[in-house]
Amino acid sequence: xxxxxxxxxxxxxxxxxxxxxxxxxxxxxxxxxxxxxxxxxxxxxxxxxxxxxxxxxxxxxxxxxxxxxxxxxxxxxxxxxxxxxxxxxxxxxxxxxxxxxxxxxxxxxxxxx
Amino acid sequence: xxxxxxxxxxxxxxxxxxxxxxxxxxxxxxxxxxxxxxxxxxxxxxxxxxxxxxxxxxxxxxxxxxxxxxxxxxxxxxxxxxxxxxxxxxxxxxxxxxxxxxxxxxxxxxxx
Numbered sequence: 001x002x003x004x005x006x007x008x009x010x011x012x013x014x015x016x017x018x019x020x021x022x023x024x025x026x027x028x029x030x031x032x033x034x035x036x037x038x039x040x041x042x043x044x045x046x047x048x049x050x051x052x053x054x055x056x057x058x059x060x061x062x063x064x065x066x067x068x069x070x071x072x073x074x075x076x077x078x079x080x081x082x083x084x085x086x087x088x089x090x091x092x093x094x095x096x097x098x099x100x101x102x103x104x105x106x107x108x109x110x111x112x113x
Numbered sequence: 114x115x116x117x118x119x120x121x122x123x124x125x126x127x128x129x130x131x132x133x134x135x136x137x138x139x140x141x142x143x144x145x146x147x148x149x150x151x152x153x154x155x156x157x158x159x160x161x162x163x164x165x166x167x168x169x170x171x172x173x174x175x176x177x178x179x180x181x182x183x184x185x186x187x188x189x190x191x192x193x194x195x196x197x198x199x200x201x202x203x204x205x206x207x208x209x210x211x212x213x214x215x216x217x218x219x220x221x222x223x224x225x
Contacts, residue, residue: 004155042218043204043216043217043218043219044156044204044214044216045216046213046214088155088156099144099161099163099168099169100161100168100169101146101158102158103148103155103156104155105153105154105155106154106155
């Protein structure tokens with residue numbers, strides 16, 4: 001089982017729709033969770049982080065965390081063509097792995113006009 | 114504030130040759146990371162430094178890869194000898210807190 005696994009994609013949504021990106025992780029002791037966006041040929045940049053169960057909203061982005069199910073998701077409302085990118089889920093491990101950020105394989109999102 | 118600096122941006126070598134990548138983190142960031150990102154995959158942690166000490170190098174292929182961070186500031190990642198499967202983008206990142214990693218633009222390696 002991969003440590004961090006994302007829905008394989010690619011995901012294609014029309015402009016204005018909600019894009020839903022999912023991620024599961026294997027380390028039950030994981031402490032914090034991050035979503036990075038990576039445009040083609042560029043480096044990852046942080047969109048959001050979440051520590052506690054529930055939802056966290058920032059503008060058009062909402063991160064959702066369910067530690068019991070070891071599941072974290074990212075919702076993008078009113079998707080724009082500029083949101084087209086690869087979205088990377090990253091997990092900060094627990095215990096002796098604290099401080100080690102492990103990335104998923106990424107989900108390619110395309111928002112078409 | 115200057116970002117994470119990496120060089121060279123691109124490097125093409127033949128297998129069995131050696132290559133070195135350099136990274137200068139954001140000033141004041143104690144933690145420095147080297148990630149390998151193969152096309153179509155997520156970044157894979159190679160090594161993590163806290164100041165000039167190694168925190169995690171469990172996924173570093175130590176028979177061919179080495180990294181150092183002298184004086185707790187800039188860092189060098191070396192590959193010797195290179196293999197075809199080392200073709201990837203090598204990303205350096207730094208952080209003040211685990212909350213956010215700041216990535217450099219990456220060094221793209223092609224091994225022929």
